[in-house]
Ligand code: ATP
C-alpha cells in the first residue's frame with residue numbers, strides 16, 4: 001500500500017530523531033511491500049526562520065492532504081532562542097496548538113509502558129513493578145480549560161482572573177468512544193478520571209462516559225477521582241489499561257506516567273481526529289541541551305511511527321514488528337545515553353536507528 005506521510009522534522013533534536021524513524025518506516029516498506037511517500041512540512045521555529053510565522057496555511061493544507069503526519073519536536077531554549085523574543089502567539093508552540101485545533105485532533109494518546117529491559121530506569125520500588133505495566137492515557141485535546149474564555153479583571157483594586165472549563169456532551173462522547181474502542185483491542189478496561197465530587201463538567205463527563213459504555217459491554221468501566229489517580233499511578237500502575245480523561249488532567253497525569261515509565265526518550269504519542277488521520281510525535285521536547293551531539297534517543301519517534309502504522313493505516317503486524325525490533329535491541333543491551341546502565345553498550349542516535357532496522 002502507498003503511505004502518504006507528512007513529515008514535520010521540527011526543531012532541536014527533531015530532525016535527528018525523525019530521520020531514524022523514517023529509516024525504520026522505509027525498512028518496513030521494503031519488508032512488507034509498502035511505499036512510503038514523504039512530504040516535508042515546515043512548522044515551529046523552522047517555519048519562523050523561513051516564513052516568519054510558526055504555521056502557514058500551506059503547511060495546514062499539506063498536512064490535511066497527507067494520510068498522517070510524523071513530527072519531531074517544536075521549540076527551542078526559551079532563554080537563548082530569538083523565537084522567544086516574539087509575542088506568545090508567534091512563538092513555535094503556537095503552531096502546535098493551532099494545528100491541533102485546525103485538524104480537530106481531539107484525542108491524544110500517550111502510552112506509558114515499562115519495558116522489562118529498562119526496569120532499572122524506573123523510579124518505583126521493585127515490588128511495585130515486578131509485573132510491569134502497560135497503560136494508554138487518552139487525553140481530550142481540544143476542549144476544557146485550554147480553550148475556554150479567560151480574562152483578568154480588577155475588582156475594587158483586587159486583580160482577579162478567570163479561566164473557563166467547558167465541555168459539551170458531544171465532545172465527551174467522541175473521546176469516550178475512542179477510549180472504549182482502543183480498550184476493546186487491549187485489556188478491555190477503561191478508567192475514566194474526573195473530579196466529579198467538585199466539578200459540574202466532571203459530573204457531565206461521568207454521565208456521558210457511562211452512557212457510552214453501554215455500547216461496549218465487553219469493556220469494564222471504572223471511575224476514579226483525579227487526585228486518587230495521581231496517587232495510584234505511583235502506588236499500583238499495573239492496574240491501568242486505558243485512562244480516559246479531560247485536557248488538563250490528562251496533561252498532568254501523562255507527564256507523571258511517563259516519568260514513572262522511566263525515560264522520556266522512549267515514549268511516543270498520537271493525536272487523532274474522527275478520521276484515520278493522526279499526528280504522531282515523541283512525548284519529549286526539542287531537548288536543546290543535546291542538539292547536534294548525535295546522542296538523542298530515536299526510540300520515541302520510532303514508536304510514534306509504529307503508532308501511525310497501527311492507527312492511521314491499520315497495519316497492526318507492521319506496528320508490532322517495529323515494537324518487537326525495539327524490544328530486541330534493548331534486550332541485546334544497546335542503549336542511548338539517556339537509558340544507559342551499567343554493563344550495557346552505549347550507541348548514538350544513528351546506530352540506534354540502524355540497529356532497529358536490522359531486527360526488522
Ligand atoms: P517541551 O516544552 O518541548 O516539552 P521540555 O522543556 O519539557 O520541552 P524536553 O525537550 O522534553 O524538555 O527535555 C527534557 C529533558 O529530556 C532534557 O534533558 C532532554 O535532553 C531530555 N530528552 C528529551 N527527549 C529526549 C530524547 N529523545 N533522547 C534523549 N533525551 C531526551
Ligand code: MG
Nearest residue numbers: 255283284285
Ligand atoms: Mg515537556
